[in-house]
Amino acid sequence: MKTAHPTARARLPRVTEMAHRLLAERITAGDTVVDATAGNGYDTLFLAGLVGETGRVYAYDIQEAAIRATAERLDAAGVRNRVILRHASHTAIAELRASLQAVVFNLGYLPGSDKGVITQADSTLQAVQASLERLAPGGMVLLVVYQGHAGGEQEAEALEAYTRKLSPRDYLVLKYEYINPDNRPPYILAIERK
Amino acid sequence: MKTAHPTARARLPRVTEMAHRLLAERITAGDTVVDATAGNGYDTLFLAGLVGETGRVYAYDIQEAAIRATAERLDAAGVRNRVILRHASHTAIAELRASLQAVVFNLGYLPGSDKGVITQADSTLQAVQASLERLAPGGMVLLVVYQGHAGGEQEAEALEAYTRKLSPRDYLVLKYEYINPDNRPPYILAIERK
Numbered sequence: 001m002k003t004a005h006p007t008a009r010a011r012l013p014r015v016t017e018m019a020h021r022l023l024a025e026r027i028t029a030g031d032t033v034v035d036a037t038a039g040n041g042y043d044t045l046f047l048a049g050l051v052g053e054t055g056r057v058y059a060y061d062i063q064e065a066a067i068r069a070t071a072e073r074l075d076a077a078g079v080r081n082r083v084i085l086r087h088a089s090h091t092a093i094a095e096l097r098a099s100l101q102a103v104v105f106n107l108g109y110l111p112g113s114d115k116g117v118i119t120q121a122d123s124t125l126q127a128v129q130a131s132l133e134r135l136a137p138g139g140m141v142l143l144v145v146y147q148g149h150a151g152g153e154q155e156a157e158a159l160e161a162y163t164r165k166l167s168p169r170d171y172l173v174l175k176y177e178y179i180n181p182d183n184r185p186p187y188i189l190a191i192e193r194k
Numbered sequence: 195m196k197t198a199h200p201t202a203r204a205r206l207p208r209v210t211e212m213a214h215r216l217l218a219e220r221i222t223a224g225d226t227v228v229d230a231t232a233g234n235g236y237d238t239l240f241l242a243g244l245v246g247e248t249g250r251v252y253a254y255d256i257q258e259a260a261i262r263a264t265a266e267r268l269d270a271a272g273v274r275n276r277v278i279l280r281h282a283s284h285t286a287i288a289e290l291r292a293s294l295q296a297v298v299f300n301l302g303y304l305p306g307s308d309k310g311v312i313t314q315a316d317s318t319l320q321a322v323q324a325s326l327e328r329l330a331p332g333g334m335v336l337l338v339v340y341q342g343h344a345g346g347e348q349e350a351e352a353l354e355a356y357t358r359k360l361s362p363r364d365y366l367v368l369k370y371e372y373i374n375p376d377n378r379p380p381y382i383l384a385i386e387r388k
Contacts, residue, residue: 009220009222009332010219012334012384022206028203165374168376169376171374172374173373173374174372175371176369177369178367179357179369180360180366180367182362190206192206
């Protein structure tokens with residue numbers, strides 16, 4: 001039978017939707033995960049939902065405004081106690097002793113804030129490397145890479161060069177990208193530890 | 195609660211799995227779809243399942259052995275009547291008058307057969323263009339692109355150049371690719387008509 005609502009059919013999953021799907025498939029209750037770039041806290045809240053009451057989310061941001069916004073969002077949802085908020089660069093992931101199921105990076109600048117404060121290629125690469133070293137078997141580092149802002153292109157190139165060289169015996173690197181854009185939309189790099 | 199079977203967690207969807215997911219999300223009972231490269235008939239059978247008893251699958255292959263294998267597979271599953279098998283190049287899609295919900299291309303050569311008979315950049319581009327012209331709004335052309343065989347690389351480059359230029363007002367083009375392989379694995383180009 002022909003459906004009565006052809007417009008309700010699924011579209012190709014957009015980048016943000018796909019990122020959330022990949023996280024939801026990978027993370028279960030009790031997991032320890034990281035939001036490397038808390039930003040306005042939407043992903044932190046999403047992760048807190050996935051890890052449940054027994055799980056733990058570490059969330060980092062170098063901007064006080066981001067930490068405040070994230071804390072408020074978590075309080076409002078009643079899941080503040082699942083999250084350890086750190087006003088620090090994501091390079092502080094190197095201090096974690098936990099085995100991580102997932103680490104999420106939303107690169108670029110904080111929406112609605114100072115566009116001069118952006119993630120940088122060097123520190124991002126350090127944070128990604130620290131994340132990979134703490135990743136549990138079967139765990140995933142998920143990067144949403146923005147290129148539209150100043151410095152974004154260099155960061156994207158550095159990340160792609162780094163991830164392309166990861167040993168296929170130890171990691172699988174997926175690139176999920178819309179290739180005929182009219183602007184420079186974000187794309188996904190997802191690294192799975194075997 | 196920590197899961198007892200961490201190895202049972204979802205992995206990143208491999209290329210074939212992702213291709214089937216995208217088709218399953220897009221196609222519903224009653225649809226008209228095309229398998230541009232029937233090959234051994236696995237995708238034809240998968241499509242016949244998705245379109246149901248009231249739907250229709252057009253399946254093309256230039257090799258007699260592929261048509262035979264596909265017919266046998268469809269007979270065994272009792273869905274032969276949903277499929278119109280054509281012993282012809284996929285450029286014959288240009289003769290179709292139907293409005294298509296999806297068109298699938300598995301490029302390269304027929305597994306287990308003559309590796310000298312491969313899809314060619316020119317005819318593949320013609321067939322893709324004919325498919326796009328017959329695509330219903332919200333429809334999708336899904337290409338699984340193989341580069342490992344002789345001629346595969348040229349075909350892949352031609353397809354990517356063509357799809358990158360498709361107007362973003364009319365189409366979205368997704369590339370789904372593992373970028374740190376130890377060989378040259380297939381990747382997906384999925385074109386969604388808006």
